[in-house]
Amino acid sequence: MEWHDSGTVLSARPHGETGMLIEVFTRDHGRHSGIVPGGISRKKAAMLQPGSHLSLRWRARLQDQLGTFTPEPLKSRAGAMSDRLALLGLSATCALLGFALPDREPHLRLFSASEPLFDVIGMVHDGWILDYLRWEMMLLEDLGYGLDLTRCAVTGSRDHLAFVSPKTGRAVSPEGAGEWAPRLLPLPQFLLGQGSATLAEVEDGLRLTGHFLQHRLATALGDRPLPAARQRFLDALARA
Numbered sequence: 001m002e003w004h005d006s007g008t009v010l011s012a013r014p015h016g017e018t019g020m021l022i023e024v025f026t027r028d029h030g031r032h033s034g035i036v037p038g039g040i041s042r043k044k045a046a047m048l049q050p051g052s053h054l055s056l057r058w059r060a061r062l063q064d065q066l067g068t069f070t071p072e073p074l075k076s077r078a079g080a081m082s083d084r085l086a087l088l089g090l091s092a093t094c095a096l097l098g099f100a101l102p103d104r105e106p107h108l109r110l111f112s113a114s115e116p117l118f119d120v121i122g123m124v125h126d127g128w129i130l131d132y133l134r135w136e137m138m139l140l141e142d143l144g145y146g147l148d149l150t151r152c153a154v155t156g157s158r159d160h161l162a163f164v165s166p167k168t169g170r171a172v173s174p175e176g177a178g179e180w181a182p183r184l185l186p187l188p189q190f191l192l193g194q195g196s197a198t199l200a201e202v203e204d205g206l207r208l209t210g211h212f213l214q215h216r217l218a219t220a221l222g223d224r225p226l227p228a229a230r231q232r233f234l235d236a237l238a239r240a
Helices: 042-047 078-082 084-100 108-122 128-142 174-183 199-220 228-239
Strands: 002-015 019-026 030-036 053-059 068-075
Touching: 002 030, 002 084, 002 108, 019 053, 019 068, 019 108, 030 068, 042 068, 068 108, 078 084, 078 108, 084 108, 084 128, 084 199, 084 228, 108 128, 128 199, 199 228
Parallel strands: none
Antiparallel strands: 002 019, 002 053, 019 030, 053 068
């Protein structure tokens, strides 16, 4: 069995005496694991860092075997190493993909959104934190847990949306919320295309996506805790 694809390294750890077991998010084969023989060597280990974009050849005797990768570097995204917050954001992105995606199932739309995010984090480009938030919303949507921010779940109005129901993920207006408003999640207005985003509003947005990542996605995956890398990123962002 053999295929060729491109993908980004999500994780890497030693395997045996000289090999490296890597997990990658590929365009056509989804989240996929395999062994890189000799991967602990200095030359190969440098290109197997999480976030690195690789050209890959995978081979195995049978389809369901772990198999081996022959990687070639395409992009290193090493710029994130120079910025602690960017490095934590990169780690959070890799960890969430490894946590959320089923094994060997293609997610082309999510792949197409993830690669540009890896690029802007690697360049430490202004605005990447907002891109990361929108990516988390895309992750929820792609896996079937998307938020509906188009109209009020109670009144049907498209105007003055201010909250999100923690149960349904649907937007709610102040009129529709009534006395239930304190129990709802705040909806940052920039997510509706209204105004620019402050850092505090981005944090509100990440708390919003975090609620549904934990109470919908993680619950569906066996009530597992979200990756610690995401919380480390949020903690660093709060200190910023």
